[in-house]
Amino acid sequence: MKQRVSVITLGVADLGRARAFYETIGWSTGAGQEDDVVFFQAGGLVVALWARDQLAEDSCVTDGGGWGGITLAHNVRSPAEVDAVLAAAESAGATIGRPGAATFWGGYSGVFLDPEGHPWEIAHNPPWTLAEDGSVLLSA
Amino acid sequence: MKQRVSVITLGVADLGRARAFYETIGWSTGAGQEDDVVFFQAGGLVVALWARDQLAEDSCVTDGGGWGGITLAHNVRSPAEVDAVLAAAESAGATIGRPGAATFWGGYSGVFLDPEGHPWEIAHNPPWTLAEDGSVLLSA
Numbered sequence: 001m002k003q004r005v006s007v008i009t010l011g012v013a014d015l016g017r018a019r020a021f022y023e024t025i026g027w028s029t030g031a032g033q034e035d036d037v038v039f040f041q042a043g044g045l046v047v048a049l050w051a052r053d054q055l056a057e058d059s060c061v062t063d064g065g066g067w068g069g070i071t072l073a074h075n076v077r078s079p080a081e082v083d084a085v086l087a088a089a090e091s092a093g094a095t096i097g098r099p100g101a102a103t104f105w106g107g108y109s110g111v112f113l114d115p116e117g118h119p120w121e122i123a124h125n126p127p128w129t130l131a132e133d134g135s136v137l138l139s140a
Numbered sequence: 141m142k143q144r145v146s147v148i149t150l151g152v153a154d155l156g157r158a159r160a161f162y163e164t165i166g167w168s169t170g171a172g173q174e175d176d177v178v179f180f181q182a183g184g185l186v187v188a189l190w191a192r193d194q195l196a197e198d199s200c201v202t203d204g205g206g207w208g209g210i211t212l213a214h215n216v217r218s219p220a221e222v223d224a225v226l227a228a229a230e231s232a233g234a235t236i237g238r239p240g241a242a243t244f245w246g247g248y249s250g251v252f253l254d255p256e257g258h259p260w261e262i263a264h265n266p267p268w269t270l271a272e273d274g275s276v277l278l279s280a
Contacts, residue, residue: 060237068208
């Protein structure tokens with residue numbers, strides 16, 4: 001198995017609300033308004049929004065109903081940008097889990113929960129390289 | 141917020157078991173044997189393994205205890221490769237959720253659950269482009 005991820009699918013209870021949230025914070029999709037799956041091209045992978053009950057069935061799992069052990073992070077170029085993204089997300093309907101602050105690992109981050117409850121850590125991580133194209137590289 | 145994902149963190153109950161699983165199916169990490177977070181460079185993002193209880197706390201969520209609405213997919217170049225990845229995962233300790241088969245959306249896929257219960261869909265999706273570097277592009 002190659003060392004890559006192709007698609008991250010976020011299960012949603014309200015596709016229209018979830019789509020509107022991601023569009024409001026600046027993402028764009030080519031999905032039609034009637035499509036039941038919304039795909040966003042996110043660098044070299046795809047983020048999809050799909051009905052959570054259908055995703056659970058397709059994934060051969062029972063839905064625990066809350067968070068299930070996976071958190072996404074979005075790295076940015078400065079602490080100020082962490083704060084700006086958190087503010088934009090809150091304006092668009094997210095809940096702030098924790099505001100931007102220095103972290104135990106030496107960076108600066110905060111967390112928002114999207115309208116479906118999926119957490120995103122927004123992070124400035126100086127030891128990692130954030131390339132011009134948005135790729136993150138472990139080596140500095 | 142830029143349209144990208146930087147890190148996917150998988151919460152684990154047994155870090156050694158989870159790390160061994162991903163290493164056995166072919167992934168490699170520079171993490172030391174004593175490190176409490178294991179990072180894998182996966183194309184332009186990082187996949188991390190971290191204690192699930194600590195991840196829940198850091199993510200400002202309550203752990204539902206099961207699956208929580210996020211599924212990852214790994215796209216490959218043929219139906220035969222879907223079957224080969226599923227077989228490798230099963231040999232390494234994964235549970236097969238569904239074996240490789242034609243899907244309603246026109247491709248071919250199967251699902252395994254890693255030893256921590258995180259589902260991965262392994263998919264051959266002909267309409268999408270799987271670039272030489274492993275990037276997936278929505279446009280054909």
